[in-house]
Amino acid sequence: MFQRLFKGMHWPIIVSACLLAVFGLIAIYSASFRMNGDYAAKQGMWFVVSIVLFFVTVSIGYRPFLNVSLLFYTVTLGFLVWVLLFSETQFGANRWINIGRFAIQPSEFAKLATLLTLAQYLSGQLTFAKQTKSVLIALGLIVLPFLLILKQPDLGSALVFIPIFVSIIFLWGLRKRYFLGMLGAGLCSLPVLWNFLKPYQQRRLLVFLDPAHDPIGASYTAIQSKIAVGSGFLWGKGWLAGTQTQLDFVPEHHTDFIFSVIGEEMGFVGTMSLIALFGILIWYMFDILNHTTELRARLLSVGIVSMFFFQVFVNIGMTIGLAPITGITLPFVSYGGSSLAMGFMCLGLLVSIYKERSIF
Amino acid sequence: MKIISRINLIGCAVAIGFLVLAFGLFQVQVVKGLYFRRMSENNRIRLIQLEAERGNVVDRNGELLASSRRTYNVFAIPEDFDPQDLSILSKLLNLDEKEIRKRMSEHRSASFTPVLLKEDVIKEEAIKLEEQKPRLSGVFIQEQSIRSYPNGTLGAHAIGYIGKISREEYEHRDKSLYHYNSWIGRAGIERIYDAQLRGEDGGRQLEVNARGVPIRLLTEREAVRGKDIQLTIDVKLESRLQNLLGEREGAIMILDLHSGELLALMSQPGFNPNIFVMPSKSQERLDVISSRKRPLLDRGLQGLYPPGSIFKLVTAMAALDSNLITPNTKLKCPGYFQLNEKSRMFKCWFHEGHGEIDLYTALERSCNVYFYQVGRLVGVKRLAEYARRLGFGSRVSMELPTAEGLVPDEVWKKNAHHEDWFAGDTISFAIGQSYLLTTPIQILRLVSAIATDGRVTEPRIVRAVGNLAGTNEFAGKTGKQSDKKVQLDSGDDRDSEKSATEKGIRRETFKAIRQGMLQAVASDKGTAQLARVKFGKLAAKTGTAQAPPGNPHAWFAGFYPFDQPEIAVVVFIERGKSGGLTAAKIAKQVVSEWKDIYVPAAV
Incomplete structure (x- = not known):
């Protein structure tokens, strides 16, 4: 059984993802060792669970996942409605479902479920007939979880749905003029979405455009995080020695701002290694994408790639002022069990696509 | 193949993204690294x-x-x-x-x-x-x-x-x-x-x-x-009213019936708000907060008291409007009232008895026995219904928080006291005693409804909100604001059917009540005669509300002038002993002060 499982396993992807997770563990420990909660230990445990999930996913293969995607999608939507209605508000948002000592974040799994459903649905539609209808249905599939997550409020997780949708529908074969039209429609709907946002989210976005908008609030976070990353210089201040993050100038430093800890304590060398690991990971993801011929596998993998890339770009970007602060986690690195497990499950799907590629 | 070129396009976008990140990090960490390092030392x-x-x-x-x-x-x-x-x-x-x-x-x-x-x-x-x-x-x-x-x-x-x-x-x-x-x-x-x-x-x-x-x-x-x-309040007017109240505890309110604006909203004892913003005044703060006289309580909006005889207005309206009596219905007052031969005697405040009198006279002299009998006719259910319709038992919708008060009925008594409603309860309910609790602002709302056939009922205290440095600019704004409120004017306006039935009460009912209130002031036997002013016709009702232990509360509620009412006035003196003596005397001065400021002297 194990022989079959490991046969054709894509080791570079596994190794780079595990290295990223280890990177994360080290940084999480440094970011949180002064706080209560044993974050690093919990994350370590989640890491083990995630590895198991990865192999389970690989051995099941991606096709069964696609076949039950609609059910998976419906269930996660149910959970999203559930958190909005029933969960207690934690840190000002309804994002988590508590199971014993652990909190599950359904929005993470909603990403995966939506990805699968989109790939499954669109791969069954012809690109040259009734394209409008197919696109509208696909749009509906994405808008439901998007709005539910936006309502939590979790702007970051909601935004991830946009690159997933755009990349999948683009690769599927959306006509160019449709693509441009959709871009225009998206821009036009911005004012409507704007009103959906909470005042603090609006402030963060405004601060990105104009730092003077909220000098002692959101803009302070932005500059402190930039100082943290920048002050790492070439070699960093050393593990557990970052003053910016340790002194709480940067909020959420074990989750959303974990990169500022890495930047401050490990310097340019550290951040470049991290970027390189992500680069390798995404490079091999494209490699898998290029070598599969099945349309739904392609759509699935392009969705996964763009989701990871978007999160990496926005998360790292926001710590150095290249993107607004939206509360997006850094895949494999940020603290958070649901995010880590979902990340490894996505990798499992990709690896199974790799294993089942047609070899000509 | 087309699909491959699209993959390449996405790949290019991703590669550019990574380059941007790497360049950004180089910029922040290497080029400006030392600058940020300095900034981070001792946090700059x-x-x-x-x-x-x-x-x-x-x-x-x-x-x-x-x-x-x-x-x-x-x-x-x-x-x-x-x-x-x-x-x-x-x-x-x-x-x-x-x-x-x-x-x-x-x-x-x-x-x-x-x-x-x-x-x-x-x-x-x-x-x-x-x-x-x-x-x-x-x-x-x-x-x-x-x-x-x-x-x-x-x-x-x-x-x-x-x-x-x-x-x-x-x-x-x-x-x-x-x-x-x-x-x-x-x-x-x-x-x-x-x-x-x-x-x-x-x-x-x-x-x-x-x-x-x-x-x-x-x-x-x-x-x-x-x-x-x-x-909307007028401090100049209020400062004069404060002198009238002196050391007495109570409330005075004046409502402009044209605009629904409160010209005066006074409550005594008061407090000096400056003590809350001056750090050195902590002792005064403590005194005010812990004082047994409760100076922080706005008696006018939040104080809850039995309305006493003022409530006879409601009893009369309920009976008239339900066609149970006419203003000319005569009932006998021998000075006391019994439910049956064995029951206790409910006394009239005038022990000798008022004799055979009609509704106008009953209102004029505030005869208890007359209203005991009317109350029996109306019954607790309808009495409570009319009280609620006239705004008792619910908050006055204005900009400041007001108390709800309490209108009792059979269901309420069952729940609150686990007791049946007795006939005697209805009797004292009819003259504003028993469990009934009202705020002075609810009484003000009642008289303004009576004065205007039910039109001006919701008082307000905010005239304008805006960034206006010069106070004169406010004057221009206010016209627009008050236009929104129903204007009360002479005869022609009163015809509008809708507003007259706003409370579901007939206009003749209001008219009869107003007549009774006029007599209470104008007649030499009227309970509010001490409020009579030389310069015009005032209509009012007084109340002396029993609230043991201690002296009764004194009430006065009226409007002026009788023919084309411009203001409604409520004077409430906590433990003031007698509405007809204490409150009416002050009310007379209140109306005079108002006229002094607001009615230009005839040239």
């Missing part, structure tokens, strides 16, 4: 909060009721402060070293944010400190404003006051609007209109050098001054 960013100036509250004539005075406050950033300077600072501020240390270690929202050392220092002190500043790192002076209420106790209940935000309140509020040291409205208009009055705080992000001296302004946002609020 300081946040200075700029407090917005709170809007003013003015009265209907533009008289300042609440305004802001500029003050100099001394702040320090503890991390920048050199403890060796402690003795110099202590001398400069005239503050104990221990006190300074205590303040420096106060809880803050984040490190490197300032703490308040001393509030409201005099200008000379501020200048001296400014001269010494190069030697005192981390210490700075900021101009802030402090609230002041120039009219003291006048209108204090309506205006309210502000206080420092507590830690718990801060945790539960939008942190971009409220800060650690923020003031927040605690009562009255200051509380209800806090959001408009407070404006938007601004802030400054400064870069400082290693010694904590600011070297560069990174970003700044100016504070936006809060909006001003104009109230």
